[in-house]
Amino acid sequence: MGKLGLGCMRLPLLDADKADSVDREHACRMVDRFLEEGGTYFDTAYMYHHFQSECIVKEILVDRHPRECYTLADKLPLIYPEKLGDLDALFQEQLEKCGVDYFDYYLLHDVNISHLETAKQYGCFDFLRRLKAEGKARKIGFSFHDSAQLLDQVLAEHPEMDFVQLQINYLDWENEGIQSRLCYETAVRHGKPVVVMEPVKGGTLAQISEEGQQILQALHPDWSPSVWALRFAAGLEQVMVVLSGMSNMEQMEENLRMLKETPPMGPEELQALRRTADLLRGGKEVPCTACRYCVDGCPQQIAIPEYFALYNAEKQAPSSGYSAQKEYYGNLVQSHGKASDCVTCGQCENVCPQHLPIIQKLKDVAALLEH
Ligand code: SF4
Ligand code: SF4
Known part of the structure; x- marks a missing residue:
């Protein structure tokens, strides 16, 4: 089944307001169809479906199919430092919830500038290395939400990582704040296979x-538009898996049909996606062109174009609990001034070729992304 992977974070629900009300019967049918068509890669994590995804994976997959029929990816949650004091106990809990005695892929979940410090503090990279040596994790890697520069640093410091999981989609490909293309190219430079998350951008x-x-x-x-988005990601040579959080059988059938083979996109297809992305961005709230003329003179070192790119993306994203934009914003403010740190000196507005009301727009950014 080509590069399609089944993400277990958006399984069908019985009650749309209850993340743990997974429709087991429907989900079982989806798992069976996926396997029937040659799909193998399943992705879960500690907190998906209100901390129930791992147990649900046991019910719908592990208890019903031979272990060698599928590969299972799980992740070490870096956002719960209180759990990281005893990594063995946490890992054992995950194995038991999933009902397996090893993971095919095991990742540090959500590495960014602050979680990287947490991972170092608790020896998480060494822990993954040990799991691999003991055969409890066949391949080790990390999912990543930060700049290409930081990705380059992490991969240089940890050549033992077998793969990376990146947010890649055609709309974020050139986004200043999310840097999909630059992150992908960094992974390619380090020779790491890529698992794609958010190919349809939530x-x-x-x-x-x-x-x-x-x-x-x-x-x-x-x-369909989502097939275009999935095929864009799957067409990238270094991509080994594209995770799709399929929420019903209809989506799955379409994906199974349309993603059997995913050759790299040709120039005409890429051009069509570029035009579509421009169009989607054209309706953006802040028409910043990312020329960066405003950046050097800012006494508060505010990452103006990056913040505007994240602001525009957040305005386009459907509202849901998690916001990737807020996470990237949180990363950037660790090394830059926040939007709310603007002292209204006006230097940026004096040089902006688009004559943007930057000071006012930064207030909007702060209101949207700082809460
Ligand atoms: S007005 Fe604000 S954003 Fe613009 S240069 Fe001054 S401090 Fe920076
Ligand atoms: S100068 Fe204006 S258009 Fe250029 S990056 Fe800054 S805000 Fe955007």
């Missing part, structure tokens, strides 16, 4: 404007 790219759909359908009338 559903944003499944429901695009009529105009955007027309651009895409002119080339492939039978590809």
Whole structure:
């Protein structure tokens, strides 16, 4: 089944307001169809589905299919430092919840500038190395939400990591704040296979404007917007798995049908996606072109274009509990001034070729991303 992986964070629910109310019967049918079509990669994590995803994976997959039929990825949660004092106990809990005695892929979950410090403090990289040596984790890696520069640093310091999981989609590909392309190229430079998360950007790219759909359908009338998004990610050579959080059988059937083979996209397809991304960004709230003329003169070292890119992305994203934009914003403010640190000196507005009301827009950024 090509590169498609089944993400177990958006399984079908009986009650849309209850993340742990997974419709087991529906989910079992999806698992069976996925395996039937040759799919193997399942991805879970400690906190998905209100901390129930691992147990649900045991019910719908592990208890019902031979271990050698599938590969299972799980993650060490870095956001619960209180759990990291006893890594063996935490790992054992995860094995038991999933009902397995090893993971095929085991990742540090969500490495960014602050979680990296946590991982170092608790010896998490050494722990993963040990798990691999003991055969309890066949491949080790980390999921990552931060700049390409930090990714480069982590991969240089930890060549033992077998793979990385990155946020990649055609809308974030050139986003100043998220840096999908730069992160992908960094992984390629280090020779690391890539698992893609958020290929449809939390559903944003499944429901695009009529105009955007027309651009895409002119080339492939039978590809839905989400198939386009998945195929973009899957067409990248170094990508080994594209995780799709399929929430019903219909989505799964479409993906199984359309992602059997995913050759790299050709120039016409990439051009269509670029035009669509421009169009989606065209409706953006702050029409910053990321020329960076404003950056050097700012006495508060505010990452103006990055913040505007994240602000625009947040405005486009459907509202849900987790916000990747807020996370990237949180990373950036550790080494830059916050939007709310602006002292209204006006230097940036004097040089902005787009004549943007930067001071006011930074207030909007602060209101949206600092809470
Ligand atoms: S007005 Fe604010 S953002 Fe602009 S240069 Fe001054 S401190 Fe920086
Ligand atoms: S000068 Fe204006 S357009 Fe250029 S990066 Fe700054 S805010 Fe954006």
